[in-house]
Amino acid sequence: MSELTRAIQETAQKLLQNKEVELVVGFAEGSLPLRNTPCFVRQPEEAQRLVWGYGCENNLANYLRQRPEKVAVVAKGCDSRSIVELIKENQIDRNKLVVIGVPCRGMIDRKKVTRLLAGKELLEAEIRDGQVVLKGKEFSESVPLEQLLHDTCLTCQHPNPVLFDIMMGEPVPVKEADSFVDVANFEVKAPAEKRAYLIQELSRCIRCYACRQACPMCFCEECFVDCSMPQWLSKSSLNVQDNVFFQAVRALHLAGRCVDCGACDRACPMGIDLRTLTRKMVKDVQELFGYTAGVSLDQKPPLAAPINTTSPATFNQDGR
């Protein structure tokens, strides 16, 4: 890890020194254990703030849309896939972006840590030889790293950036194909059961929209939840069904664009399971269109293809 940190710092410093970019977006040390935080570096001497660790969980593609200046970004596999989709959607100008690719071994899910510690507070952590040593007041326990990684990381098929200009370190091995067993388990449930599950999860939603804001692909100028003419759904949370509706439509908007980076799920302060919906969408798009978002710049997004409106089978004259 420290080697990657050093490589990132040197690369960033050079890019800034040579004025190849005006800004490097990467990660710095965070203020909490096992946490790194997005960091914006503009001066070569500030490049030493950049680090790489197991807490670089944010998707930095979120900061790259419509930027006026030339930017370099530290990108792991999922960030790079979002970048690919954003380039296709004309949100990022490829010519103004330098991708510093970093092979990713997965990021630590602090919710899993919280669950494991069952009320004890994590004050310090150390990662060595595939083990995470969790320390707090009067305790220290060692847990296999694999047990603490985000679920997204456990099924991730693209830990190595799919798009990069400069690569840091050596590629990491790719896991077995994602079997989507979690989605399959959800799919076999009866409709009432699925509904009950979503209602139960989304009853906790406080409509803070952290999920939407954390998603690199949620960039609609006016989000449908904010529309007042027409108002698609209630702005209050008196009725949980509106929260479900919000997430369902959000997931649908992301069909063929979601790279399953898990940013929405990680951002949710209420710990709501948002990935069941987005993963279902990812699986459907793969099955129906043979499309995996964010792996190729050349492949057209399936739902961006023009719809044949003259086909009478699809639309009648009223447009229905």
Place this chain on the structure above:
Amino acid sequence: MLLNKGQLTDWLNQLMQAYQVFAPIKEGDYFCFKQINSGDQATLNYTNSKVPPKEVLFPRSEKLFCYRCENDGVQLTEQIDESKKIIVGLRPCDAKSFLLLDGVFKSDKYHDPYYLTRRNNTVLVGLGCNQPASTCFCTSLGGGPFATEGLDLLLVDIGDRYVVEVLTDRGRELLAGMELPAADQEAKETARRVKEGAALSTQVNLEGLKSKLDVIFYDPIWDLIHEKCLGCAACTYTCPTCHCFDIVDEAEGNEGCRIRNWDACMFPLFTLHGSGHNPRPTGKERFRQRVMHKFKYFVDNFNAIACVGCGRCIINCPVNLDIREVLAEIQGSEVRSDKQ
């Protein structure tokens, strides 16, 4: 007074006959204040709730009134919640937040009957913090793990029992019928040691912050300080002192309700004019507003900082934008005369 932990359930069950009782209960991985219908649901061995108990007095969504339009007029029905409530197990920082919210909802000219009615009908039973979290900084804001400000009773956990500190008559009434023994010397001594042991690891330097903020509005520091902020409301909705709201109508046919929902200064729509003009058009202005509101404007208007140091915004920020670091950065910036 002394309350055996084994008596807690009975006590809450007894209180439930006359009051709605709200207590921390586990939801998913977190704790939230919810109305309980059995004393054993309350879980008092928790650090702090995900959403502050402000939601008991100022819910995420609430009906202000319902209406029915008729040919010759309109029938309005106020929806004021007059039920008597107890919040059990809230932390001293959250109790302090109610004192700050009181100022907002009660001005010389206007009283907000929804908040104030609930407030007046709610008794607060606090729980001291034997082990404050590393993100807690209440002492920097004049609070403390065992501060009693705003509380009616304070429970001090001394192992198998609680020392109950009676702070108001309303608090005393809750104990009627329990025939609790007075705290003995040993219990008092244990409580004293527990309090001493509850040291905070975090201090935030607020000295001189206000005078700095007075002249820093146009400082370039704001261009950078907000940069990683995503513009969500995780910080404001989990903040015990944030109180901004929106008012909307929900109706079907000629009947409907006027509802108020939490709203947040971090959203662009919050200040967007009908004309399209927005006085706070980017994340920079919105983030500045959040800091300024808590640490300057509120001080100007109420002579108090609108932060109780609960640390929720630190824990819940999806990008680890830490208010302690923001304040330190402002403190460390050069003072310059404020010019546009």
Place this chain on the structure above:
Amino acid sequence: MKNPYLPLPMRLVKNFVETEDKLIHTFTLEFLNEEDEKSFQYLPGQFAEVSVFGVGEAPFGIASSPTEPGHLKFSVAKVGVVTTTLHQLPEGTILGVRGPLGNNYPIEEFKGKNLVVIGGGFAFTTLRSLITYILHPDHRGDYGELTVIYGARNPGLLLYKDELAEWEKRSDINLICTIDRPVEGWNGRVGFVPAVTKEVAPSAENAYAVICGPPVMIKFTMPVLEELGFSPERIIMSLENRMKCGIGMCGRCNVGNKYVCKDGPVFTRAQLNQLPNEY
């Protein structure tokens, strides 16, 4: 203390298309209950929250004057969901009104002084209230000279055309209307408000200026007023930040530590100079 969120029921008695582009309508509302009318004591400059039941409420400056009892008038531009619905409402509809809210123009301070009222576009509503109030026989004697400079893009966009015509005829008000570009049939002045103000050059001596209009008009008129010698304490403005509660609680309309709804909407230039530029 009464519940400040409950609207008083009123009947829409007139939905009048005010401007040529049909984007501004003037609504006349009558109280359903006599006691409500008595309790609704307002002064020029104040605003109210108007409810369209089922759609929502929005704040508007009160365009009528307390010297016109029996009704309230609001001139409303079609911009959002409440205003769009309002524009389509048939006369007779029951609406709700909360208020009066906010502060008023300092009419007590104005007494014995000359007044220069400057308005632009559809931000003339509370200025109409002020002018109507001053022109009332009970009040006219309390004030000195009254100069009104009112500009719009073209004649069709001027509000209250009938009243402007009446004021034109009066000798106790000096009304100067102007439009941005010459139009056939317009005999009045042509030019932007700041330039016209400079030409007319009302004296600042013993005078107050009251100015309402689009930001760009205010921006360029301000130096003219300063040049004429109006001190910041004697330039009165009305702000229009987005509002919801109207009573200083919902937290969105603040400019620095002041709430436009509660501490304003009327501020002096001197007060605004002390506040950040978030309006």
